[in-house]
Amino acid sequence: MKQLLAILVDGSVYASWLFIISAGLTLIYGVMRILNMSHGSFYALGAYSGAAMVGWYFSTGSVPWFSFVALIGAALVAGITVGLLVERGLLRFMYGRDEVVMILVTYAVLLIMEDAIKLAFGVEPYFAYQPYTMLGRSKFMGLSFANYDFMLIGVSILIGLALWYGLNRTQNGKLLRVVIHDREIAGALGINVSKIFTITFLIGAGIGALAGALTAPGLSVVPGMGIEVIVLAFAVxxxxxxxxxxxxxxxxxxxxxxxxxxxxxxxxxxLFVIYAVMGLVLAFRPQGLFAVANARKI
Known part of the structure; x- marks a missing residue:
């Protein structure tokens, strides 16, 4: 029973982390049909920004509990700001191109951002362990678990509910679904598709940066972490x-x-089991388990 509990808790925590990372990636693809290779760099940017802000915050001797606000706030500001620069400064000129071209463009952005992050933050690892240890640990059946990990599960649930509510219960969400279904007809009906694209990319970049910030207290923030995580996000x-x-x-x-x-x-x-699962799913359902149906145009 202890081993089963450990598997369930560890699996749920890891799944929550993966979902937060993957939600922004799949949202951008669903709306914009861009397989955003640079998503991993927004994850890394959020981790570095959050870790740097937490380090500075605790050096000032401020109230410890507000470090969570500093962690998340710094990541969101960095992710949304850089996301706006990337979308308005580059991607908007590429809309309508073949998906392979967009992969190459966003891969170039990934490489540029990775070097830019090194220039801005250096190559030494960052540590922001304080928020992780502040929440303490809980014991169940003789096993000890970090409460921060349970918070991560809660955040992933909130993000999932927010995205579901935004897409299905708000006017802007319904407009977004129209763009997903057929962007040409959406534009003909007077919907500002360019604005929808910008907002979508900013939300996706913000979620990616948030995932990095929430990950930072649990590990060391090092160069290349964005490239490692994008492979897992693609698998998901x-x-x-x-x-x-x-x-x-x-x-x-x-x-x-x-x-x-x-x-x-x-x-x-x-490591093998992750890609074995992906290969098994694709062997029987190449489009994925819950692929969005595409309307056939005549």
Whole structure:
């Protein structure tokens, strides 16, 4: 029972982390049909910005609990600001191009941002452990778990609910769904597609940066972390179906539980099992489990 509990908790925490990262990636693809390779760099930017702000905040001797506001606020400001520069300064000139071209363009942005992050923050690791330790630990059945990890699960649930409500219960969300279904008809009906694209990209970049900030207290922030995480995010969205928020959730749960099971039972296949699951899903359902249906144009 202890091992089962450990697998469930570790799998849920890892799945929550994966979902937060993948939600922004799949949202951007669903609306803009851009497989955003630079998403990993927004994750890294959020981690570096949040860690740097937390380090500065605690050096001032301020109230410790407000470090969470500093952590999240710095990441969101950095992610949205850089996201606006990327979308308005580059991507808007590329809309309508082939998806392969957009992959190459966003990959170039990834490389540029990785070097820009090194120039801005250096190559030494950053540590922002204070928020992680402040929440303490809880014990269940003789096992100790960090309360910060449970908070991460709660944040992923809130993000999922916010995205669902925004897409299905608000006027702007309904306009967004029209653009997803057919951007040409949406433009003909008077919907400002360019504005929708900008807002979508900023939301996706902000979620990516938020994921990095929430990850920073649990590990050391080092160069190259964005490139590592984008591969896992792609695996999740491919399993769930590109462009589907619910698919990203299911994909994250599948990958999270598969990895946790491997770590506790067969640690030597930890990395392999993620891609084995992806290959198995694609073998029987190449479009992913919850792929968004595309309207056939005549």
């Amino acid at each position: 969205v491919v399993i769930g179906g590109l462009g589907s928020i619910s698919g990203a959730l299911v994909g994250a749960l599948i990958v999270g539980m598969a990895r946790a099971t491997a770590v506790h039972l067969y640690p030597e296949v930890e």
